Amino acid sequence: MSAPRRQVHLAAHFPGVNNTTVWADPRSGSQIDFTSFVHLARTAERGRFDFFFLAEGLRLRELKGRIHDLDVVGRPESLTVLSALAAVTDRLGLAATVNATFNEPYELARRLATLDHLSEGRAAWNVVTTSDAFTGENFRRGGFLDRADRYTRAAEFVRLSRALWDSWRPDAIVADQAAGVFVRPQDIGTVRHDDRHFTVEGRSTVPRSPQGHPVIIQAGDSDEGREFAASSADVIFSRHGTLEEGKAFYADVKRRLARYGREPHELKIMPAATFALGGTDAEAAEKAAEIRRQQVGPQTAIAFLEQIWGRDMSAYDPEGPLPDVDPEPEEGLSQGRVRLADRTAVAAKWRAVAEEKNLTIRELVIEMTGRQSFVGSAATVARRIEEFVQGEAADGFILVPHLTPGGLDDFVEEVVPILQERGVFRTEYAGPTLRDHLGLAVPRPALRDHLGLAVPRPAREGAS
Amino acid sequence: MTTVPLHLAVALDGAGWHPAAWRDPAVDPRELFTARRWAGLVTEAERGLLDFVTIEDALSLQSTLPDGPDERAGQVRGRLDAVLLAARLAPLTKRIGLVPTATTTHTEPFHVAIGIATLDHVSAGRAGWRVQVSPRRTEAAHFGRREVPPLDPRRLDTDLLADLFGEAADAVEVARRLWDSWEDDAEIRDVPTGRFVDRDKLHYIDFTGARFSVRGPSITPRPPQGRPIVTVLDHGHSRVPYELPARSADIVHVTPHSRAEAEAITGRIRALPREGEPLKIFADLVVFLGEDAAARKAGLDELDGAEFTSDAAVFTGTAEELADLLLDWREAGIEGYRLRPGAVPHDLEAITRRLVPALRRRGAFRREYEAATLRGLLGLPRPDSRYREAATV
Numbered sequence: 020m021s022a023p024r025r026q027v028h029l030a031a032h033f034p035g036v037n038n039t040t041v042w043a044d045p046r047s048g049s050q051i052d053f054t055s056f057v058h059l060a061r062t063a064e065r066g067r068f069d070f071f072f073l074a075e076g077l078r079l080r081e082l083k084g085r086i087h088d089l090d091v092v093g094r095p096e097s098l099t100v101l102s103a104l105a106a107v108t109d110r111l112g113l114a115a116t117v118n119a120t121f122n123e124p125y126e127l128a129r130r131l132a133t134l135d136h137l138s139e140g141r142a143a144w145n146v147v148t149t150s151d152a153f154t155g156e157n158f159r160r161g162g163f164l165d166r167a168d169r170y171t172r173a174a175e176f177v178r179l180s181r182a183l184w185d186s187w188r189p190d191a192i193v194a195d196q197a198a199g200v201f202v203r204p205q206d207i208g209t210v211r212h213d214d215r216h217f218t219v220e221g222r223s224t225v226p227r228s229p230q231g232h233p234v235i236i237q238a239g240d241s242d243e244g245r246e247f248a249a250s251s252a253d254v255i256f257s258r259h260g261t262l263e264e265g266k267a268f269y270a271d272v273k274r275r276l277a278r279y280g281r282e283p284h285e286l287k288i289m290p291a292a293t294f295a296l297g298g299t300d301a302e303a304a305e306k307a308a309e310i311r312r313q314q315v316g317p318q319t320a321i322a323f324l325e326q327i328w329g330r331d332m333s334a335y336d337p338e339g340p341l342p343d344v345d346p347e348p349e350e351g352l353s354q355g356r357v358r359l360a361d362r363t364a365v366a367a368k369w370r371a372v373a374e375e376k377n378l379t380i381r382e383l384v385i386e387m388t389g390r391q392s393f394v395g396s397a398a399t400v401a402r403r404i405e406e407f408v409q410g411e412a413a414d415g416f417i418l419v420p421h422l423t424p425g426g427l428d429d430f431v432e433e434v435v436p437i438l439q440e441r442g443v444f445r446t447e448y449a450g451p452t453l454r455d456h457l458g459l460a461v462p463r464p465a466l467r468d469h470l471g472l473a474v475p476r477p478a479r480e481g482a483s
Numbered sequence: 484m485t486t487v488p489l490h491l492a493v494a495l496d497g498a499g500w501h502p503a504a505w506r507d508p509a510v511d512p513r514e515l516f517t518a519r520r521w522a523g524l525v526t527e528a529e530r531g532l533l534d535f536v537t538i539e540d541a542l543s544l545q546s547t548l549p550d551g552p553d554e555r556a557g558q559v560r561g562r563l564d565a566v567l568l569a570a571r572l573a574p575l576t577k578r579i580g581l582v583p584t585a586t587t588t589h590t591e592p593f594h595v596a597i598g599i600a601t602l603d604h605v606s607a608g609r610a611g612w613r614v615q616v617s618p619r620r621t622e623a624a625h626f627g628r629r630e631v632p633p634l635d636p637r638r639l640d641t642d643l644l645a646d647l648f649g650e651a652a653d654a655v656e657v658a659r660r661l662w663d664s665w666e667d668d669a670e671i672r673d674v675p676t677g678r679f680v681d682r683d684k685l686h687y688i689d690f691t692g693a694r695f696s697v698r699g700p701s702i703t704p705r706p707p708q709g710r711p712i713v714t715v716l717d718h719g720h721s722r723v724p725y726e727l728p729a730r731s732a733d734i735v736h737v738t739p740h741s742r743a744e745a746e747a748i749t750g751r752i753r754a755l756p757r758e759g760e761p762l763k764i765f766a767d768l769v770v771f772l773g774e775d776a777a778a779r780k781a782g783l784d785e786l787d788g789a790e791f792t793s794d795a796a797v798f799t800g801t802a803e804e805l806a807d808l809l810l811d812w813r814e815a816g817i818e819g820y821r822l823r824p825g826a827v828p829h830d831l832e833a834i835t836r837r838l839v840p841a842l843r844r845r846g847a848f849r850r851e852y853e854a855a856t857l858r859g860l861l862g863l864p865r866p867d868s869r870y871r872e873a874a875t876v
């Protein structure tokens with residue numbers, strides 16, 4: 020009874036470029052106007068959210084060799100828009116998804132430290148590892164990185180970034196006007212890094228930032244991804260929506276922490292979550308069904324089917340039955356989306372469901388994809404969220420609204436106050452930085468007595 | 484006498500362009516890396532109705548040596564990323580142009596292009612990009628992906644510089660193609676067909692150059708200005724002087740030290756081949772303003788232990804005298820100026836509160852912002868996407 024209730028962490032995901040985001044609704048606003056970003060960020064801050072989150076995709080998605088035109092298309096450069104948002108928010112964390120394959124550490128570490136300065140300690144980096152040649156066509160080195168190396172590069176990237184963030188002693192800037200000493204040059208370390216992916220030597224241009232290190236988020240599900248998170252991340256963005264899956268993932272990842280000398284509370288697990296709210300649970304269920312129909316329009320239903328079947332299905336009626344054709348076993352129809360592991364097995368499962376429930380193509384796609392994580396009245400949704408957090412299936416959620424920019428309004432008006440009343444969500448920010456919101460310590464600067472500052476190898480490197 | 488108004492920009496960096504400027508008691512040197520200080524400076528510039536501010540940047544620490552750290556304690560060291568800084572200032576201003584420096588040498592053209600496009604979106608059409616190259620070995624060592632020869636400041640006309648300028652021209656070409664890669668009306672939100680975009684209005688740019696190739700299209704919709712403003716500082720030392728800005732920039736910043744030099748420079752630039760709108764020629768000047776300007780500069784020189792000189796001409800004098808000089812050089816074909824205040828805030832406030840009124844009295848500066856975008860302030864039209872014609876014919 021007296022055990023302290025575990026606290027919920029919440030983040031706001033700006034609606035993305037897949038069919039979760041409903042654009043055909045009259046309330047749907049611009050995906051690119053700055054006012055949309057301001058609206059969602061201010062709503063999240065009013066709700067005392069931990070952070071605001073932007074995803075990234077560095078190539079427009081394609082289907083059948085053509086740009087996919089059925090979903091929202093077009094996004095800003097994440098760090099640039101977050102820097103602008105720092106001017107219109109005070110406390111909200113600002114998290115950018117930025118790829119570790121098509122960036123270089125010196126430049127990206129500098130940009131992240133800049134955001135941390137300009138937001139007074141609210142920056143976070145979601146490290147993603149997309150490395151396919153399709154995306155690579157927009158960059159100098161093309162698809163240079165073997166998929167197997169995506170996390171060795173990411174881990175080395177983060178390690179080198181942290182060395183750069185640590186390289187200015189916190190008190191390097193003296194700013195003594197009378198004595199004429201602005202900075203102590205000996206307190207700006209020279210980073211020397213020579214390893215598998217990077218050979219870098221030199222000094223950072225950015226003084227130590229308020230958080231020391233911006234918060235590191237990891238999104239990726241493989242064994243290597245989990246290991247990378249356990250060794251290097253402060254937050255995991257996951258996709259485990261059910262209570263059982265969530266518990267298994269949570270236990271698995273938290274178990275890995277000990278290997279790196281880390282405590283369970285040092286890594287927060289925050290799955291993506293969608294929601295539909297109503298005055299009553301029944302009303303919410305109706306609303307959820309309506310949103311699903313908006314998310315899966317007739318053309319989108321066919322597009323989903325084509326991705327699984329791997330062939331052109333445009334001749335079939337989305338409101339008609341599933342045709343009796345087999346999937347194409349080859350890859351290659353869709354680009355820029357997560358790959359499907361085994362299309363024959365998935366297709367067989369879909370067919371079984373369609374036959375059992377007598378569903379049209381569109382009904383089947385609605386049934387099989389992207390159901391909302393939380394559906395119910397505000398009280399029901401608040402209770403469910405708490406159930407996940409108290410049950411150690413999550414430390415909180417990254418909420419993905421289906422409408423830009425007002426999709427979080429109701430949640431903040433109705434669900435947040437209930438969580439606050441239950442004593443599981445803050446009513447005020449406890450401190451100014453994102454680390455404060457997440458209960459993460461400020462990393463101790465790696466103090467050095469000399470200029471040379473070799474980047475230390477991680478304890479466990481070579482063990483796997 | 485009626486005259487075409489001058490364009491006026493200020494170049495912001497640290498506590499000003501004099502290395503001892505940070506020691507002025509009016510400066511709180513602990514504030515140099517805060518958004519608060521930068522917000523104060525850019526709103527001051529906007530109060531003066533200036534066309535734009537530029538923000539200096541580089542991929543290595545400041546140094547008095549041509550390459551490598553100088554271990555000096557008495558000067559400002561450290562800089563924030565200029566594109567992000569400009570974005571941080573955008574919501575705090577309404578009309579002034581924001582022109583950060585970004586290098587083309589070790590960066591990804593795709594990332595720089597969408598960063599500047601995003602700056603244009605968050606500022607509703609006030610973005611520019613001051614293109615710069617990073618020739619130093621120090622900078623190359625931060626990336627570890629290129630071998631570069633030592634930089635000889637007395638012999639800049641080298642293959643290295645030709646190579647870096649060529650790469651810069653390619654990066655600008657990629658950026659502009661990416662900015663054009665979404666036609667203005669690509670987003671259709673057509674409910675009956677279920678299409679959010681008309682994909683025939685999204686274009687691959689298929690650029691291939693010596694250093695990179697980029698497929699496109701951009702992931703960011705077309706910026707409000709269509710193409711944000713590109714500026715290049717050029718000292719005329721490259722193999723074909725001013726070729727890069729003539730080919731690739733909307734504005735060139737030049738560094739004449741006299742009216743005669745200004746005339747020579749504008750003559751050379753106008754003789755170069757150029758497509759599209761004429762290149763705007765802005766002169767850079769470091770300015771120390773006021774009755775006591777010379778004494779103030781001498782005092783700062785003494786604090787720094789060296790006489791301050793610059794690639795640009797150094798002006799000391801009153802705002803009235805500077806106004807006369809600016810109008811005099813205009814006769815040599817200079818259309819605007821980028822003033823580098825010697826010490827900030829002092830010389831910035833002298834520009835906005837004394838120079839600007841002095842120019843107005845001479846009929847040579849605006850009394851209110853006449854346009855909402857930087858292109859508008861510069862009198863440049865909003866270009867159509869280069870891909871539009873091909874698509875509709």
Ligand SMILES: Cc1cc2nc3c(=O)[nH]c(=O)nc-3n(C[C@H](O)[C@H](O)[C@H](O)COP(=O)(O)O)c2cc1C
Nearest residue numbers: 074075116147148149238239240241244256257258
């Ligand atoms: C919840 C979640 C969100 C993701 N968001 C992005 C994203 O915005 N941009 C991106 O390039 N990759 C994104 N990814 C992909 C991952 O970063 C990762 O690169 C990919 O899943 C491959 O790694 P894995 O094999 O460990 O899953 C996301 C992954 C997950 C699980």
